Every structure is written in C-alpha cells, then in structure tokens.
Amino acid sequence: MSSSAQGLIPQLNVENTFGALFIGVTIAAVLFGLSCVQSFVYFQTHRDTGTTFYKLAVICLWILDALHLALIIHCVYYYLVSNYANVNALAEIVWSFKLQIVVEVFIIYGVHILYLQRIWILSRGQSRTLPIIVGIVTILNSGVAIALIWAIYQCQVFSDLVKMEWATFLTLGTITFADVVVASSLCYLLATSRTGFSSTNSLITKLMVYIINTGCLTSICSMVAVITCAIMPTNFIFLAIEFLLAKLYVNSFLALLNARHYTQVTTGTNNCYAFRNRHGVYRPELHIKASEYELQAHADDEAVHPSRSVKPQHSIAVTTEMNSFSSV
Structure with missing residues (x-):
C-alpha cells in the first residue's frame, strides 16, 4: 500500500468523501436536465430568427455543460465502480477530476463574458464606464482561474488539495465578487431604462x-x-458543491435569456384569469346567453336601420381573445 493511501485510509469516511461526490453528481444531473429544458424553450421561442450569436452561445454552453457532466460521472465511476475495493486508487486524483475543473472555468468565465456583452448593449447611449469596469474585473478573474488550473495540475493525491486551499478560496472569492458586480451593473442599467409606461416598467422589474x-x-x-472547504478541508463536501457551480451558471444565463418568455406567459395567464373572474365565478352558460343577446340586439338594430352596415364587433372580440391565447 502506498504512503499516500496509508495517510488517507485512517481518516477516510466514505459517506462524506466519495459519497458526497456521488450526491453532487446526482444533483448536477438534475440541473443538467433543467438546462436542457431551458435550451429547448429558447430555441422554440426563437425558431424563426435564424442563426444568431445567442443561439451559438447556447449551443456552446450546452456542449460544455454536457462535457462537464460526463467528466464528473467518469470521476465518480472510476472511484466507486472501476476501482471498487482498490484502496490505492482512492488516494490518487484521476485525470477527469482535473479536466472537469478546466471545463468548469470555461463555463463560468464564458457566462461572465456573455453577461459583459449584454451590459455593453444595455449601456448603449450612456456612459461606457460601467461595462469597462466589468470587463476589467472579468479579465482579472481569468488570471485567477489560470492560477487555479496550474495549482490543481500540481496535485497528484487528494491530500495535496489541502495545501492548495488558497487557490480555492481566491478563485471562489473572485467569482462571487464578479457575480455581485455583474448583477449590480445589469440592475442599474435596467433601472435607468425605466419609462413612463407601466407595462414596460413591470417587465423591467x-x-x-x-x-x-x-x-x-x-x-x-x-x-x-x-465555507465548507475552510471548516471541513479533509472531506469532499466542498468538491460536491463545486460540481453544481457550473450547472447553476448555465441555468442562470438561460433563465435570463428566457425571462421575457416566462414573463409573457405569466402576464397572459393573469389576464385570462382576470377576464374570467371579473364578476366572480365564470359561468359558460351565462356567457353564451350574453352572446345570443348581443346577436339579437344587432339583428334588431339592422332591421330598424337597414341602410347602416353592422360592424362585426363580436367576431373581432373573439379573434382578439383567441390571439391572446395563442400567444401564451
């Protein structure tokens, strides 16, 4: 038995080490399914727009997300299945574990660049100071990511990860700071874009x-x-949480792209509900009688004034109502 394995086994608890990785992979697979649904919704709502920059971005993010899921599945499969009861293999870091961190970095900073591009578009006609600041933060974060990748590839066994805590703290701290800067910038630009129309202001909100x-x-x-890495550095709970980070970034960006579709669905549903419940419980038989009464009134009016043409108001109302339902 190697010396690294001997140092790992006395304090090895499978539940909070490789068991935590297994739970992290399971939740990551669920989040990947959610990103697949959001990608499908985006392509369905933009199927008539042709090939655009954002469609290519969604395809690239989905491919990287799928690759990241495949790598973490291989990592857990390597330890729990391929090397079952092989104690020496438990202490070594498999190649897929290192590569999944590289893919995760590409996903996170790719999403940050996409957010930066949207900030640049929203700041059109205003000062460019804000997008420049966000761009500088993103570039500096890329340098920190390179340092993390270098540190990870210097590790050969899991015990070396404890010595590289500074890289984990620095990278996750800068990522959190970048998230705050990006979210604050987008909210500020949207808040300054408010108009006098209540519907537009509601959408912006x-x-x-x-x-x-x-x-x-x-x-x-x-x-x-x-926090988990600082409190519990000897287990893999913080690594299981990091498995979810890339999935959350992909879903957050796709949710922003689909936000307009979701808000339109909510608005259309509320309008339909308000229309049907304007006078209490909706009763179809009363609606039919009211329509017959309106048709009879139009017929009487046409008999009294034969020279005046009757406008198809009822047809227009029905058409408008059907169009509102089809747009949902």
Whole structure:
C-alpha cells in the first residue's frame, strides 16, 4: 500500500468523501436536465430568427455543460465502480477530476463574458464606464482561474488539495465578487431604462428580479463551497458543491435569456384569469346567453336601420381573445 493511501485510509469516511461526490453528481444531473429544458424553450421561442450569436452561445454552453457532466460521472465511476475495493486508487486524483475543473472555468468565465456583452448593449447611449469596469474585473478573474488550473495540475493525491486551499478560496472569492458586480451593473442599467409606461416598467422589474435571484444563487453556492472547504478541508463536501457551480451558471444565463418568455406567459395567464373572474365565478352558460343577446340586439338594430352596415364587433372580440391565447 502506498504512503499516500496509508495517510488517507485512517481518516477516510466514505459517506462524506466519495459519497458526497456521488450526491453532487446526482444533483448536477438534475440541473443538467433543467438546462436542457431551458435550451429547448429558447430555441422554440426563437425558431424563426435564424442563426444568431445567442443561439451559438447556447449551443456552446450546452456542449460544455454536457462535457462537464460526463467528466464528473467518469470521476465518480472510476472511484466507486472501476476501482471498487482498490484502496490505492482512492488516494490518487484521476485525470477527469482535473479536466472537469478546466471545463468548469470555461463555463463560468464564458457566462461572465456573455453577461459583459449584454451590459455593453444595455449601456448603449450612456456612459461606457460601467461595462469597462466589468470587463476589467472579468479579465482579472481569468488570471485567477489560470492560477487555479496550474495549482490543481500540481496535485497528484487528494491530500495535496489541502495545501492548495488558497487557490480555492481566491478563485471562489473572485467569482462571487464578479457575480455581485455583474448583477449590480445589469440592475442599474435596467433601472435607468425605466419609462413612463407601466407595462414596460413591470417587465423591467421582473427582469431585475430574475437577475438578482440568479446572481444570488451562484454567489451563495460559491460562498458555501468556501465555507465548507475552510471548516471541513479533509472531506469532499466542498468538491460536491463545486460540481453544481457550473450547472447553476448555465441555468442562470438561460433563465435570463428566457425571462421575457416566462414573463409573457405569466402576464397572459393573469389576464385570462382576470377576464374570467371579473364578476366572480365564470359561468359558460351565462356567457353564451350574453352572446345570443348581443346577436339579437344587432339583428334588431339592422332591421330598424337597414341602410347602416353592422360592424362585426363580436367576431373581432373573439379573434382578439383567441390571439391572446395563442400567444401564451
């Protein structure tokens, strides 16, 4: 038995080490399914727009997300299945574990660049100071990510990860700071874009809520990983949380892209509910009688004034109502 394995086995608890990794992979698979649904919704709502930059970005993010899931599954399969009862293999870091960190870095900073591009578009006609600051923060974070990758590839066994805690703290801390800067910048630009129309202001408010919620979700995940790594450095709970970080970033960006579709669905549903419950419980038989009464009134009016043409108001109302339902 190697010396690294001898140092690992006396304090090895499978539940909070490789068991935690297994739970992290399971939750990551669920989040990947959610990102697949969000990607499908985006392509369905933009199927008539042709090939665009954001469609290519969604495809690249989905491919990286799928690759990241495949790597972490291989990592857990290597330890729990391929090397079952092989104590020497438990102490070594498999190649897929190192590569999944590289893919995770590409996903996180790719999403930050996409957010930066949206900030640049929203700041059109205003001062460019804000997007420049966000761009500088993103570039500095990329340098920290390179340092993390270098530190991870210097590790050969899991006990070396404890010596590289500074890289984990520095990377996750800068990621959290970048999330706060990006979310604050987007909310500020949206808040300054308010108009005098209540419908536009309502849509902007909902977008701000989406941005704050998704930004808080990724920031909380990063901070939880830092805290668990500081409190429990000898187990793999913080690594299991890091497995979820890339999935949360992909879902947060896709949720922002689909935010307008979700808000339109909510608005259309509320309008339909309000229309049907304007006078209490909706009763179809009363609606039919009211329509017959209107048709009879139009017929009587046409008999009294034969020279005046009757406008198809009822047809227009029905058409408008059907169009509102088809847009949901």
